Amino acid sequence: MAITTLKTVVVLDCPEPGKLAEFYARMLGGRVEGEGRWVEVTFDSGALRGRTLAFQEAPGHVPPQWPSAEHSQQFHFDFYVPREELDAAEREALELGARLVEGDDGGKRDFRVYLDPAGHPFCLCVD
CATH class of the missing domain: 3.30.720.120 (Signal recognition particle alu RNA binding heterodimer, srp9/1)
Structure with a gap:
């Protein structure tokens, strides 16, 4: 229970x-x-x-650094989108203030890594 x-x-x-x-x-x-x-x-x-x-x-907030063992992310969000909508989702996320920190290696991986406006990592993943 x-x-x-x-x-x-x-x-x-x-x-x-x-x-x-x-x-x-x-x-x-x-x-x-x-x-x-x-x-x-x-x-x-x-x-x-x-x-x-x-x-x-959080006054004095220090965002995680990605990737880093010394200043680890501690957690991240995975957001899922259909493969055919991945580029459009990325454009919208970037327009909202996200920053791409690692691409999908030309489509070889099913995710891309971003930082939100405060520096927290999240991924756009192929659903």
Whole structure:
């Protein structure tokens, strides 16, 4: 029997919670709620329905370095898109403020690695 319920999927430390919440809301189709030091993204439909991503202000936040054993990523998101939509998804992510840090080696791999605007790593993966 579970002893708790997971409602907030993850909480990300960052320097600007509202800005990072807006990035993920647009990436995943969620809604930004709140402002200030704690901002959430909620979801009304899809796989994340009823879940929350939260963003917490962390003065002096130092983002992970990818790849690095000394400043490891500790976690990352994998976001899935159909192969034929991968380039379009990348363009949109870059327009929202993501930064590509490792490509898919000319299509030899089924994922590409990016950093969000606060430096957290995530991947766009072929579904």
